[in-house]
Amino acid sequence: MSLYTDEIDNISDKSRAELFEFFEGTDRQAEAIAYSNYSYWRSTWQSFLKNRMAVLLLALVFIIVAFTIFQPYLPAQKSPNEIYLDDQTGLQARNIAPNAEFWFGTNSIGQDLWSRIWAGTRTSLMIGCVVALVEAVVGITIGTLWGFSRKLEMPITQLYNVVDNIPTTIVLILMSYILRPSISTIIIAMCITGWVEMARFIRNQIVILRDREYNLASKCLGTPDYRIILKNLLPYLISVIMLRMSLAIPFAIGAEVFLTYIGLGLPISEPSLGNLINEGRVLMMSPDLRYQLIFPSIVLSVITIAFYIIGNAFADAADPKNHV
Numbered sequence: 001m002s003l004y005t006d007e008i009d010n011i012s013d014k015s016r017a018e019l020f021e022f023f024e025g026t027d028r029q030a031e032a033i034a035y036s037n038y039s040y041w042r043s044t045w046q047s048f049l050k051n052r053m054a055v056l057l058l059a060l061v062f063i064i065v066a067f068t069i070f071q072p073y074l075p076a077q078k079s080p081n082e083i084y085l086d087d088q089t090g091l092q093a094r095n096i097a098p099n100a101e102f103w104f105g106t107n108s109i110g111q112d113l114w115s116r117i118w119a120g121t122r123t124s125l126m127i128g129c130v131v132a133l134v135e136a137v138v139g140i141t142i143g144t145l146w147g148f149s150r151k152l153e154m155p156i157t158q159l160y161n162v163v164d165n166i167p168t169t170i171v172l173i174l175m176s177y178i179l180r181p182s183i184s185t186i187i188i189a190m191c192i193t194g195w196v197e198m199a200r201f202i203r204n205q206i207v208i209l210r211d212r213e214y215n216l217a218s219k220c221l222g223t224p225d226y227r228i229i230l231k232n233l234l235p236y237l238i239s240v241i242m243l244r245m246s247l248a249i250p251f252a253i254g255a256e257v258f259l260t261y262i263g264l265g266l267p268i269s270e271p272s273l274g275n276l277i278n279e280g281r282v283l284m285m286s287p288d289l290r291y292q293l294i295f296p297s298i299v300l301s302v303i304t305i306a307f308y309i310i311g312n313a314f315a316d317a318a319d320p321k322n323h324v
Contacts, residue, residue, distance in 0.1 A: 040235075040320070047317035054313030057306040064303065068122040071115070078102075078112040080119040080271050085110065095289055104295050107279060117296050120271040124253045125303070127186060127272075132248035134191045139198025140241065144229055146199060147206025160196065168193045172255065176264035183266065186259065190252055198244055202237065209233050239318035246311025250304040257300070273300050 049055055071077060078084070084093045084106065092110035096102055104113035146156040168190075175189035209215065210233065218228050234241075253273060259265040260274030261281075268275060273296050280293025316322055 040323075043320075043323040044314075044317050047322050048314055051313040051317070054310050058310050060302070061306050061310065064121065064299075065125065068118050068125065071118045071122075078115045080115040081111065081269060083110045084112065095292075097288070098291060105291055107292060108283075113276075113292060113295060116271045117273075117276060117299060120273045120276050120296065121299055121303070123183065123266070123271060124256055124273040124300075125249075127183060127190075127256055128249035128252040130187050131190045131194060131252040132245050134187075135194040135198055135248050136241065136245050138191070139195040140202055140234075142195065143199035143202025144206055144234070147203035148210055148225065148229060148233070160200065163193055164196050164200075166193060168255075169258075172259055173262075173264060176259060181264065181267055183270070186256055186266065190255055194248070194252075198241075198248075201240065201244070205237050205240070206233055209236060239315040242318060243311045243315035246307050246314065250307045253300065253303065 084102075085091065086093045093102070093106050094108055094110050096106045096110075098105040102112055102114065104117060107113055107116070142156060145152050146160075147153075171192050172186075172189045175185055175192070179185040179188070215228055215232050218232060256265060256272060257274035257277055260272065260278045265274045265278070266272050276296035277293065277300065280290075280296060283289040284293050
């Protein structure tokens with residue numbers, strides 16, 4: 001038996017000598033050999049670039065945002081709130097069609113529509129971005145605690161049932177009545193109930209993922225809960241989080257347009273896409289004045305469609321299954 005074992009050991013030693021050899025490099029070289037250059041965000045960006053329509057719309061959104069920021073500082077720009085007078089009559093330059101001086105024409109009291117549209121776009125984008133950010137932070141935080149912690153599940157469920165049963169329209173109307181109509185009022189009103197959908201979706205996804213084997217193994221090894229959430233759970237939800245954030249921006253802009261339509265939006269002195277569309281809606285049946293509705297509607301449509309397509313494209317790109 002001992003002789004047989006010695007022969008096996010000799011054969012094993014010969015096989016190992018033929019198949020393997022010692023690595024004579026440094027530790028840094030050994031790490032370089034075993035290192036994978038895969039990057040999640042780089043792969044996501046490469047996958048996103050394959051969607052040419054989304055890339056084009058993303059560039060268009062960047063151009064619109066940059067232009068709305070720098071437009072007041074460009075030469076030959078007019079004030080969005082100033083009422084301009086006709087040089088010949090000395091009266092208000094009302095409802096002047098687009099020309100070399102007023103590129104988008106003027107409204108019914110002689111204000112320049114070009115500057116008002118970009119000032120309104122700047123206001124509406126600010127409202128949309130702030131609301132989307134607040135909804136994401138609050139919704140993700142509450143949804144994660146709701147799905148991960150069994151102790152907090154019942155109280156958060158009760159809170160969700162109360163908030164979810166209050167129609168968003170009612171909240172918007174009540175806040176507009178209670179507080180003075182302003183940008184902050186609209187943002188607060190939208191954020192009161194805006195986090196609900198995000199929180200419910202995150203909670204459902206966390207419940208699906210929390211009891212998987214690798215999470216149970218992490219708990220057995222003593223990994224803190226916050227690290228399990230940040231490292232094991234939330235990375236799986238990046239795609240849907242970005243999608244919902246991108247859709248929250250046009251939704252907030254649409255809510256501002258709706259509030260203005262029912263007379264509870266921003267004051268007329270504060271240009272916004274809602275105010276401009278509401279003013280143009282009254283003149284829709286007049287062919288000569290229809291431009292006052294067309295121009296702001298085009299800007300709103302481009303922003304809404306662009307964010308929707310970009311959000312869907314990024315959600316697909318963020319899915320590791322689509323990475324090469």
